[in-house]
Amino acid sequence: MSGITILCYHKVGPIAEEGRFLNVEPSTLRQHVRFISRRNRIICAKELAHNWTDSAVCFTFDDAYESTMENAPRIFEEFQQRATFFPVAGLVGTSSVWDAEKARPLADWKVVLEAHKRGHEIGNHTTNHPHLNSISKEEQLHEVSSAHQTLVGQGLVPVTICYPYGGYNEDTLSVVQANGYAVGLSLRKGVASERDDRLALPRIAVGYSDSVPMLFYKMVMRPRLRKLGL
Numbered sequence: 001m002s003g004i005t006i007l008c009y010h011k012v013g014p015i016a017e018e019g020r021f022l023n024v025e026p027s028t029l030r031q032h033v034r035f036i037s038r039r040n041r042i043i044c045a046k047e048l049a050h051n052w053t054d055s056a057v058c059f060t061f062d063d064a065y066e067s068t069m070e071n072a073p074r075i076f077e078e079f080q081q082r083a084t085f086f087p088v089a090g091l092v093g094t095s096s097v098w099d100a101e102k103a104r105p106l107a108d109w110k111v112v113l114e115a116h117k118r119g120h121e122i123g124n125h126t127t128n129h130p131h132l133n134s135i136s137k138e139e140q141l142h143e144v145s146s147a148h149q150t151l152v153g154q155g156l157v158p159v160t161i162c163y164p165y166g167g168y169n170e171d172t173l174s175v176v177q178a179n180g181y182a183v184g185l186s187l188r189k190g191v192a193s194e195r196d197d198r199l200a201l202p203r204i205a206v207g208y209s210d211s212v213p214m215l216f217y218k219m220v221m222r223p224r225l226r227k228l229g230l
C-alpha cells in the first residue's frame with residue numbers, strides 16, 4: 001500500500017440509537033481497527049505535519065458525536081492505537097443541528113478533553129460547521145480563528161483542521177495557513193500522497209455497510225482501479 005489512507009467516520013453507535021445515517025456499529029469499527037492495526041501503522045492526523053512515511057492509516061472522526069466519543073476512543077485503546085476527533089467548537093455539548101431532523105447529541109468538553117488526555121488528537125472543525133466555500137474570506141477567518149481560540153482556551157494545541165462537508169477554496173487555504181495549521185482534511189476521494197497539498201488532503205468515507213472486505217476494497221483496490229482508469 002503506498003500513500004496515507006485517511007479514513008473519515010462520523011457516528012459510532014448501535015443502529016437502534018443512531019440508525020445507518022453517517023454511522024458504523026462499534027463492533028464494525030473494532031473489526032476495522034483490528035484488521036488495519038495488524039497490517040499498517042496507525043497515525044494521528046497531526047503526524048502528517050512533519051513526517052510522511054508513505055504507508056500508514058489515519059482514522060478521523062468528524063463532529064465528535066456523543067456516541068463516537070463514548071465508543072471509539074476505547075476501541076482504539078484496546079489495540080494500543082489512537083485516533084483524531086474533530087468537535088465543532090461552538091456546538092460542543094449540544095446537538096448536530098446541521099443534520100436537521102437527524103440531529104444527534106454531541107459530546108461535551110469533559111468527554112472531549114478526557115479523550116485528549118488519553119492520547120487522542122483533537123482538531124479544529126470550525127465554530128458553527130458552515131460550508132466554508134460558500135462564505136466570505138472574513139467569515140471563514142472568523143470560523144477558523146474563533147474555533148482555534150476556543151480549543152486553545154480548553155488547553156488544546158490544534159494543528160489539524162477538517163473542513164465541514166469537505167468544502168474549501170483558495171481563501172480557506174490562506175486562512176488556515178495564517179492560523180498556523182499544517183494539515184487540512186477535505187472529502188476529496190482517494191489516498192493521500194506526498195504530492196498532495198498538505199492543507200487539502202483527500203479522505204475515504206466509511207459507511208454503515210462497510211465490512212472489512214469492503215474497507216479493503218475502498219482502501220486498496222479502488223484507488224488502483226482508478227489509476228488504471230477503470
Ligand SMILES: [Zn+2]
Pocket residue numbers: 062063125129164165
Ligand atoms: Zn462535520
